[in-house]
Amino acid sequence: MDRDGNPRLDGKGRPRLIESxxxxxxxxxxxxxxxxxxxxxxxxxxxxxxxxxxxxxxxxEYDREHA
Structure with a gap:
């Protein structure tokens, strides 16, 4: 999350997963x-x-996207 509490996004505009x-x-x-x-x-x-x-x-979500 950023300083305002919004999720950080990856290069495709999707929320970055914590595990990444x-x-x-x-x-x-x-x-x-x-x-x-x-x-x-x-x-x-x-x-x-x-x-x-x-x-x-x-x-x-991580498991689904990286299976």
């Missing part, structure tokens, strides 16, 4: 414990938030 913001560079849970335990967090605090597919409001 995350790519291969996003650390997923499978990598996180290793990186934290190996000290690969640069000494910075780590805040981990787990988002399951069920919590994504546009998950079914």
């Amino acid at each position: 913001k995350y790519g291969a560079s996003t650390t997923w849970m499978g990598k996180l414990p290793y990186r934290v335990n190996a000290g690969r967090h640069g000494g910075c605090p780590v805040l981990a938030v787990g988002i399951t597919p069920e919590l994504m409001t546009d998950r079914e």
Whole structure:
């Protein structure tokens, strides 16, 4: 969403799906414990938030469009 609360649109004028913001560079849970335990967090605090597919409001739409 933009600062006014309106959905952001893709190049075709359709609302951008939340899931499209995350790519291969996003650390997923499978990598996180290793990186934290190996000290690969640069000494910075780590805040981990787990988002399951069920919590994504546009998950079914994403699955339909990317099947």
